[in-house]
Amino acid sequence: MFIASSGQPKLARAAQQFVAGLRTGAAAVPVSYLPLPQETHATIYHPAALQALRTLFKPADAAAH
Numbered sequence: 001m002f003i004a005s006s007g008q009p010k011l012a013r014a015a016q017q018f019v020a021g022l023r024t025g026a027a028a029v030p031v032s033y034l035p036l037p038q039e040t041h042a043t044i045y046h047p048a049a050l051q052a053l054r055t056l057f058k059p060a061d062a063a064a065h
Contacts, residue, residue: 002034002052003015006044034052034055
């Protein structure tokens with residue numbers, strides 16, 4: 001799962017708590033969390049989506065390049 005949060009303090013705190021719960025719960029869901037404090041609700045989609053795709057679908061041999 002990939003989660004990103006903007007610079008809105010209340011939402012960023014909620015996202016951090018959510019991610020912590022996912023990581024420590026009984027199921028321990030694999031999660032990547034990317035705080036983007038410079039972004040807002042209006043601007044977060046494109047940078048977060050690009051990073052999510054790069055994170056979740058990186059080539060298996062990415063370290064070799």
